[in-house]
Amino acid sequence: SNKPVLAPSPFSVPSDLPKLPEVAGTDPTRCVLDSFRIAIAKVVADALEPLTVEQVYQGVDYGKKGEDFTVALPRFKLPGKIDELAKKVIAKFQPDEWIESVTHDRAFLHFRCRTNTLTRLVLDQIHALTYDTASKQPEYGANYLGEGKRVIIEYSSPNIAKSFHVGHLRSTIIGAFLANLYKACGWEVLSLNYLGDWGTQFGLIAVGFEKYGSQEALEKDAIQHLFEIYVKVNAEAEKDPSIRDEAAAWFKRMEDGDEEALKNWRVWRQLSVRKYAEEYDRLNVHFDAYTGESEVPQESMDKALKQLQELNLIEEDNGALRVNLEKYKLGKAVVRKRDGTSIYLTRDIGGAVERYNKYKFDKMIYVISAQQDMHVAQFFKVLELMGFDWAKNLEHVNYGLVQGMSTRKGTVVFLDQIIREAASVMHEQMRKNEDKYNAIEDPEYVAQEIGITGIKIQDMAAKRINNYTFNWDRMLSFEGDTGPYLQYAHVRLSSIERKNPELLPLPAPSQLKTDLLVEPQAREIAFLLGTYPDVVKTALKTHEPSGIVTFGFRLSHAISSAWETVIVKGEQDKEKAKARMALYLAARDVLGAALRLLSIRPLERM
Ligand code: ARG
Structure with a gap:
């Protein structure tokens, strides 16, 4: 199960130190600096009644160079001169085992932690919370913020038979980090890889496979072989439009569930996933499930379209259906092609509904390139308009472009x-x-x-949003x-x-x-x-x-x-x-x- 093990921390603040009040939202058993912040808040609150420790705590910030913590007095909006208030705190201050000194600099008070207490407690806490593969106990740095909550994180999501470009690599790297991060924060995490395994291009590959396909090459490296076929047949289709019609007809058969048309596709998908899984392993990246555009059920897309029609958001365009989002500055987007086949956007709409029904997530994160900001904004908006309350719990984590990734032999695609x-x-x-x-x-x-x-x-x-240039x-x-x-x-x-x-x-x-x-x-x-x-x-x-x-x-x-x-x-x-x-x-x-x-x-x- 993905449910995190939430063992209580074996660390507690030693009883020989001066007692501190408890503050909601803090947890010194996992972050001992919380105790020092509470000690500081207490110093200030004691001198400046009726301020409470809780109120001051929110204003204890990390200091600039050389200072441990700083409190900016104006934020408390107390009557009287800031200078006087600061002097009051300084006059009342008694050094103890938590706080060694306080200084006053204009509107700021700077506090210094007692060095020996700091060092001793930090080392003690880290030691108590050391990573232990056997118990899988959340290690030092972990917290319970997400206790009892479930998040779906979708990342990587390459297209089988197209290149795995650097954009996918970024999604993979950032997504794997987010999955680890949410786990460390007590969330139950489900990581999904949503493969681009559906769409007209598979009709094209099917046509190409009949001409250039080799079972042997496929077994050896499915991703590479399918990509080569795709490139070849795509070039041909540029010259000969009838190939596109053939491909579209093939894909229509796939969408209609024609087993004969689906047979090869199944093998391609399976071999591609196998190959990807090996490489993810090498990258120390793991998924709880591989899904894909092909797995979005037809009926969930049909239902969505029907609902959008009832909401008067759909208009016809030359036999195709479009959703009009101009009111929201999100343009118009095709949701169903003329031949009745689905497209990327519709699959995302149906897919999200499907995932909610299956997993009842508290949050769902999509790690997708900023190049698709518009697409994501569109399907989030559609889900909101369809009245799904959980649409507000969808989040797009985007990222910028990577330029200039090539090997010494040339451009990298895999x-x-x-x-x-x-x-x-x-x-x-x-x-x-x-x-x-x-x-x-x-x-x-x-x-x-x-x-x-x-x-x-x-x-x-x-x-994340910055572009960067790949430099070996x-x-x-x-x-x-x-x-x-x-x-x-x-x-x-x-x-x-x-x-x-x-x-x-x-x-x-x-x-x-x-x-x-x-x-x-x-x-x-x-x-x-x-x-x-x-x-x-x-x-x-x-x-x-x-x-x-x-x-x-x-x-x-x-x-x-x-x-x-x-x-x-x-x-x-x-x-x-x-x-x-x-x-x-x-x-x-x-x-x-x-x-x-x-x-x-x-x-x-x-
Ligand atoms: N396969 C898509 C691509 O390569 C990315 C999928 C992102 N996820 C999604 N739910 N749309 O462009």
């Missing part, structure tokens, strides 16, 4: 070419350092994983903000245990001397680690993977900066070395969690 090219570019890169290369156990695998990481990180590093050299470099750089950071953190076996096993974090972690670099890492649960929550709101990627880079940079000063190997004070090691291992676990959320498999060695 997913497996993209994966192979990434692996081979990476492999060459690794070979340049012979000593290192020879030390790697399975260089082919490592090259492929890093290559795929490079593609994914490049894709998710910026806001940039994405596969170990320098700069790239996928390989993140994998390298994870590998380096993973090596600490191997290099310092005499410190193992580490005592539980509560037994560590975390007060020895005094360097600002160490504090920076601890604080960043503490923010991770918030980073996840923000991503859920924005549907932007870039926030997670940015977090990964910030953490990796903070680790690089600490590496020289906060040393483990060579540190004489064993207690200090152990505390530092625990910090790095926590960083490894959280970086690993972030990478997994992005559908990337973190490497231990390279």
Whole structure:
């Protein structure tokens, strides 16, 4: 089942710390920075009655560089001068184990968390919530926001027999991330791949298959073979329009359920799905179900059309039917062809109704290119006009174009070419350092994983809607903000245990001397680690993977900066070395969690 396991967090705030009030919507057992925010809210509320802790809590924000948290006083709209109010808070403030200091800068109050409490609790919480494959317990960063709710996420959705272009790759990458994200937030997730497996082009391929089809080539690589046939017969049809008529007649037979006409198509679909599934596996992307345009039942489309007619939204155009959405600035769209066959838009309308009846989702997300914004807006609007209350729970997660994706041999059209090219570019890169290369156990695998990481990180590093240009050299470099750089950071953190076996096993974090972690670099890492649960929550709101990627880079940079000063190997004070090691291992676990959320498999060695 997809139902998430919602085990209670094994972490709780230690009882030796000053008691804090509870605030609705917070959960210190999963995000211990919530406690620090509550402590700050209490300081302010105590000084500025009748403000409540809840009210102030909403206004405790992350600070700018060097500050932990900031409260902007004007937002509370209190009577009196801001300056006076600030002074009142400062006068009343007593440092404690939660908050070490407060400063006043114009309308802002800046708070600093007690370093030792911060470090100790963050390490303790991460340790308690470490990823455990056996229990499948949601790890550090997870939350319960979606408890009891079900989301359908549709992504990838390539067309069989046409090329799998970069647009589909983006949908695949972003969709896989969203599926992981919703699971981490307690939702029950159903991921769907809605194949483009229906439409007139299959009539065309059927005509082409009779001429050029080969069972052997089909078995070998169905996607490639069907694509070749499609290209050939399409070119022919350009010259000879009778081929199109033949194709249309064939597709009509398919729509009418003529088993003879459907026989080959079934095999094509099955072999294509098999091939795709292998490649998705390589990408660490999974679907709960493969559906497709072919699976939208005729009757659900007929019903929709009838309903639209009753609503007076349908007009006839030369025998075809159109829905008029001009009132909504969404133009007119054909919903049924002259020969009675269905089209893309109608299938989306019928498909959504079908999915709701089957799954009763609380939300349904479509991850589709921004090039189809109009199409999506049209079918969402139609569903709304048809009076479905759940239409408001549909969401389109869109994304921009990718330019210039080609291999060294030419244009890429297939997913497996993209994966192979990434692996081979990476492999060459690794070979340049012979000593290192020879030390790697399975260089082919490592090259492929890093290559795929490079593609994914490049894709998710910026806001979804931005277009970007595919650049093999940039994405596969170990320098700069790239996928390989993140994998390298994870590998380096993973090596600490191997290099310092005499410190193992580490005592539980509560037994560590975390007060020895005094360097600002160490504090920076601890604080960043503490923010991770918030980073996840923000991503859920924005549907932007870039926030997670940015977090990964910030953490990796903070680790690089600490590496020289906060040393483990060579540190004489064993207690200090152990505390530092625990910090790095926590960083490894959280970086690993972030990478997994992005559908990337973190490497231990390279
Ligand atoms: N197969 C379509 C294409 O390649 C994408 C499908 C998107 N999903 C949908 N429900 N329309 O353009």
